[in-house]
């Protein structure tokens with residue numbers, strides 16, 4: 001009785017191995033023929049692909065050139081100010097006409113900045129985001145750090161970047177700059193301008209002037225602040 005039981009159990013265990021073995025084989029082996037389609041969905045269909053030859057037309061091409069005199073529908077992207085941040089081959093210093101700078105735009109920019117830029121540049125734009133932090137840690141790790149290089153994201157508060165025209169910042173976001181890649185494919189044009197507005201707001205926030213304050217708030221400040229370094233501070237900020 002027990003002998004039978006053991007033999008049958010063993011046999012069943014062996015049989016149970018077959019389906020997973022078959023599945024594993026299917027996954028590992030390369031097939032040259034398309035798999036059998038029981039349900040004929042749209043995987044297989046008769047069509048001409050862009051670069052394939054086509055005898056239907058005299059020039060033998062599948063891809064048809066536009067007819068003479070055809071004009072594009074929609075935006076031709078001729079507005080260099082809006083699409084490239086450029087006016088007369090110079091970086092635009094103003095926002096494009098269709099992007100009036102409103103509080104809503106800056107808010108949208110803040111939201112987008114916090115999604116797309118903050119991981120590297122940090123919440124306040126000092127180049128101290130979490131990705132940078134992690135990269136620096138990895139560089140310090142005894143094994144992982146070997147041969148790894150990392151270019152730190154720039155602080156948007158650096159003088160050279162504070163002085164950049166809005167068009168140039170827009171271009172850095174669009175096409176990337178040196179080691180930073182571009183965000184044109186991920187962030188639509190309008191949002192890139194919104195981010196520029198927010199970067200400008202961030203920069204201003206760290207270099208605010210007393211004249212930025214409302215007269216009422218300024219009154220509360222009392223005498224203008226003496227910003228000259230005191231002699232006992234050794235010339236700090």
Ligand code: HEC
Pocket residue numbers: 113116117118119120121131151152153154156161169172173177178179180181183195199
């Ligand atoms: C993956 C990390 C990363 C992300 C995300 C990122 N940046 Fe950068 N950014 C960098 C690095 C690195 C540099 C410095 C590149 C260099 O000097 O080679 C840089 C440089 C810059 C500069 C300075 C350009 C100059 O002229 O020197 C600006 C402005 C900037 N980034 C803005 C942004 C904005 C706005 C976003 C969001 C849309 C963003 N970055 C997203 C890594 C990043």
